[in-house]
Amino acid sequence: MTTSSASPKKAPRKAATRKRSATGKRPAAKKAPAVKPAAVLIVGAGFAGLGMAIRLKQAGIEDIVILERANAVGGTWRDNQYPGAACDIPSNLYSYSFAPNPNWSRSFSGSEEILGYIHHLVAEFGLESHIRFEKNVEDLSFDEKKGIWTATTDKGEQFAGRAAVMAQGPLSNCSFPAITGIEDFTGHKIHSARWDHEYDFTGKKVAVIGTGASGIQIIPELVKQAGHVKVFQRTPGWVMPRPDFATPAWNKKLFEKLPASQQAMRNLLYWTHESMALAVIWKSPLTRIAERVARLHLRRQVKDRWLRRQLTPDFTIGCKRVLVSNDYYPALQKDNAKLITWPIARLSEKGIRTVEGIEHQVDCIVFATGFDVSHSGTPFPVKGRAGRVLGEEWQGGAQAYKSINVSGYPNLFMTFGPNSGPGHNSALVYMESQLDYAVKGIRKIIENDLKMLDVKEDVQRRHNRAIQKRLARTNWNSGCKSWYLTEDGFNATMYPGFATQYAAQMSEFEERDYEAV
Amino acid sequence: MASIDLDKMLTKIKSTQWALSDIDWDAPGAELITEEQWPKLKDFMADLMWIEHVGARAFAAMAKKAPTDTLRQIYTYFHAEEQRHANAEMALMKRWGMLEGDEIPEPNINLRLVIEWLDRYSDDMPVYVLGTVVPMLEIALDGALCTFLLETVKDPVCHQAFEKINDDESRHLGVGFSVMEMQGRGKTFIGATKMLAPLLDPRLMLGIASYVPLLNKMRDNIITMGLPEERLYAAMAKFEKIGGRTEDGRRNPWFQVIRQHAKLVVNRRNRAYHVPVDGMVKLTGLIPRRALPAVPSWVKELTYQPTA
Numbered sequence A: 001m002t003t004s005s006a007s008p009k010k011a012p013r014k015a016a017t018r019k020r021s022a023t024g025k026r027p028a029a030k031k032a033p034a035v036k037p038a039a040v041l042i043v044g045a046g047f048a049g050l051g052m053a054i055r056l057k058q059a060g061i062e063d064i065v066i067l068e069r070a071n072a073v074g075g076t077w078r079d080n081q082y083p084g085a086a087c088d089i090p091s092n093l094y095s096y097s098f099a100p101n102p103n104w105s106r107s108f109s110g111s112e113e114i115l116g117y118i119h120h121l122v123a124e125f126g127l128e129s130h131i132r133f134e135k136n137v138e139d140l141s142f143d144e145k146k147g148i149w150t151a152t153t154d155k156g157e158q159f160a161g162r163a164a165v166m167a168q169g170p171l172s173n174c175s176f177p178a179i180t181g182i183e184d185f186t187g188h189k190i191h192s193a194r195w196d197h198e199y200d201f202t203g204k205k206v207a208v209i210g211t212g213a214s215g216i217q218i219i220p221e222l223v224k225q226a227g228h229v230k231v232f233q234r235t236p237g238w239v240m241p242r243p244d245f246a247t248p249a250w251n252k253k254l255f256e257k258l259p260a261s262q263q264a265m266r267n268l269l270y271w272t273h274e275s276m277a278l279a280v281i282w283k284s285p286l287t288r289i290a291e292r293v294a295r296l297h298l299r300r301q302v303k304d305r306w307l308r309r310q311l312t313p314d315f316t317i318g319c320k321r322v323l324v325s326n327d328y329y330p331a332l333q334k335d336n337a338k339l340i341t342w343p344i345a346r347l348s349e350k351g352i353r354t355v356e357g358i359e360h361q362v363d364c365i366v367f368a369t370g371f372d373v374s375h376s377g378t379p380f381p382v383k384g385r386a387g388r389v390l391g392e393e394w395q396g397g398a399q400a401y402k403s404i405n406v407s408g409y410p411n412l413f414m415t416f417g418p419n420s421g422p423g424h425n426s427a428l429v430y431m432e433s434q435l436d437y438a439v440k441g442i443r444k445i446i447e448n449d450l451k452m453l454d455v456k457e458d459v460q461r462r463h464n465r466a467i468q469k470r471l472a473r474t475n476w477n478s479g480c481k482s483w484y485l486t487e488d489g490f491n492a493t494m495y496p497g498f499a500t501q502y503a504a505q506m507s508e509f510e511e512r513d514y515e516a517v
Numbered sequence B: 001m002a003s004i005d006l007d008k009m010l011t012k013i014k015s016t017q018w019a020l021s022d023i024d025w026d027a028p029g030a031e032l033i034t035e036e037q038w039p040k041l042k043d044f045m046a047d048l049m050w051i052e053h054v055g056a057r058a059f060a061a062m063a064k065k066a067p068t069d070t071l072r073q074i075y076t077y078f079h080a081e082e083q084r085h086a087n088a089e090m091a092l093m094k095r096w097g098m099l100e101g102d103e104i105p106e107p108n109i110n111l112r113l114v115i116e117w118l119d120r121y122s123d124d125m126p127v128y129v130l131g132t133v134v135p136m137l138e139i140a141l142d143g144a145l146c147t148f149l150l151e152t153v154k155d156p157v158c159h160q161a162f163e164k165i166n167d168d169e170s171r172h173l174g175v176g177f178s179v180m181e182m183q184g185r186g187k188t189f190i191g192a193t194k195m196l197a198p199l200l201d202p203r204l205m206l207g208i209a210s211y212v213p214l215l216n217k218m219r220d221n222i223i224t225m226g227l228p229e230e231r232l233y234a235a236m237a238k239f240e241k242i243g244g245r246t247e248d249g250r251r252n253p254w255f256q257v258i259r260q261h262a263k264l265v266v267n268r269r270n271r272a273y274h275v276p277v278d279g280m281v282k283l284t285g286l287i288p289r290r291a292l293p294a295v296p297s298w299v300k301e302l303t304y305q306p307t308a
């Protein structure tokens, strides 16, 4: 398309290491951006980045470049291919309303099927030609004079756009946790989000560290395959039963022939999940009921009193992500499985040493330990007006206006920005509101030929004061530690309200909230 | 003396952990156990190991009720550390040929009653009840039993293990007394009358009914082994001294209750206490094993094997 890299293969690929960009010795691209800016530059080709491109195209904006660091689309669903990976929001709601799929095979589809849907989006909306693969963005800077955003990759290539969309995903970076002795372990290590499909678990002694959303999906599958599975749990989560079933053929046909029926289904699911907000977000009588449902689920599936105690959470439901599973508890009670709740002291050459003094020796450790979430920084440097650096401003916790714009960083839109996270509903429902809001902003920039569209500082401040006030009353801020909160307990992640409220917040693009140049 | 900084303590706990495999359980020295010592030592170790295990379970209950996240984490570690002590003591028993096959030593009936009580009710007990009983038991262990053991047993592996155990134990005591003081400081915690209210709780009464004869029985076992009675007095004096070293500590009503009770236990001349309690020991001895429910599954987590 319109954009090309300024100085592409100056050095051989292998030599183009991160180190070089860190020392600042980049090809002299900065001075001579012979790059013709695209209308919109998007970072990330997951649900968000691709959805953004689709909505922009539908609004008549075609000059789009998507930068993706991997060599394939899909984000979360490309990376999370561990056995048992699936969504925990029904597929009819965990998909885009502007691209319904009548053929979901199950109520909760597996990772592979979701990835298939994403590939289908790329084909159906002709996105392939917009995507530049293996472009790992390491810097995003705004040129105030020209009104242009420039992205620089780890190889020193540059891409420019009049507007930029940060869609690099909230959960796209992961690493092995900093457990003492991790480098001493000589067995095999696998991170749930970077699955090793080559490794044969048959007959192996396996440890799984972590019992969050990924852990409880992996464990039942591993128990089927491996010789023995030890599950290391720090904090048990609330587990709800999962109404999972295969979609009957007549149902698919109905959705196909009568799209309105699928829309009706989606609406029903939407409102069911909305009502969950009352249980999950705030402490209400429904919270107690939800906890009771989860307790009953546990009681029905686990007969041993001590095991039940080990699996009973002691935080309010909703404070952390609510888990759904029918086969997790039964899997833990299989002869070749064991739940271990002793704290981990360290890893050793042969396994995991827990504080009760025992070394649990294993062939392989699966880390279902979640993601590196940056609450108080940005995944790569983002530089705005007058040399402002976003990561520095966000030291105490990220803040934005309506989760999508940040004052001082004009023409920049972010998906899954600060306080946009859903606790009870599909992320894609929230995403759709964000995409449409961004389209409105971007259209203004292009149609009015603006150099800058920058949200006003005081407007943003007022917005955040209100958000934090509302957050103080939610379950997330009720005292448990979770990835939603910073070390100091600041919640820069979740939106304190119904998805409907969020959609209402995003439905109006108020010009007076912005400075337009 | 100022209370310890619990956050710093937690960091220290996390960074100084040991495992059974740090000790060579087959190193020479086992032969230093004399033939005469062996049978008494076997009973002693079994008791000791069970007290550690029961203490572990008490910490698990305290973790559930801890007033702060730091304390919750500390108690979670202490739960595991007490289990480690029990495991290490079992490993010593194994080394000395005191385990029949792979069997865990049988708990005596009084222990069974305490285990049963802990399993049923301990999670419902306010943290300050267990928070006072546990330091008392620990100081008895630390101050009397373990020192005595080390004086009598020459096996260097035993000394190596108890050096580690005692290091843990002194931290448990540090935290224990600190928390007792915090609880005496009514402002942050609760008023005295309210704190004593659980005494009327039938569940706690049951606990007392199982705990009281256990102590008498253990005391007798220990004295048979040749432990001078004065050692127990000294340990109790230490509990009184440290627990009561500050105004706050003395104001903790549970400290007062446990202190008075501990005095009764060690003073064998107090017939008003010991005649009925010894009667209870005899009586509980008559409870048929099959009348008791199966041991809870947490008991089965004990192991003397350094690796699993």
Ligand SMILES: Cc1cc2nc3c(=O)[nH]c(=O)nc-3n(C[C@H](O)[C@H](O)[C@H](O)COP(=O)(O)OP(=O)(O)OC[C@H]3O[C@@H](n4cnc5c(N)ncnc54)[C@H](O)[C@@H]3O)c2cc1C
Pocket: A043, A044, A045, A046, A047, A048, A049, A067, A068, A069, A070, A073, A074, A075, A076, A077, A080, A085, A086, A087, A088, A089, A094, A135, A136, A137, A138, A167, A168, A169, A170, A171, A172, A213, A214, A379, A380, A415, A416, A425, A426, A427, A428
């Ligand atoms: C196991 C799992 C299950 C989940 N289940 C659900 C569910 O049931 N319901 C729900 O609502 N949500 C769920 N989520 C949340 C999920 O992350 C979001 O729903 C959604 O997929 C996020 O899409 P995204 O495009 O924002 O991010 P991603 O899918 O992470 O896509 C971001 C893309 O950006 C790329 N990228 C990142 N950094 C750079 C860079 N510096 N330069 C260039 N490219 C970059 C990445 O490679 C990736 O392709 C789940 C998440 C996980 C991990």
Ligand SMILES: [Fe+2]
Pocket: B052, B055, B081, B082, B085, B169
């Ligand atoms: Fe101990």
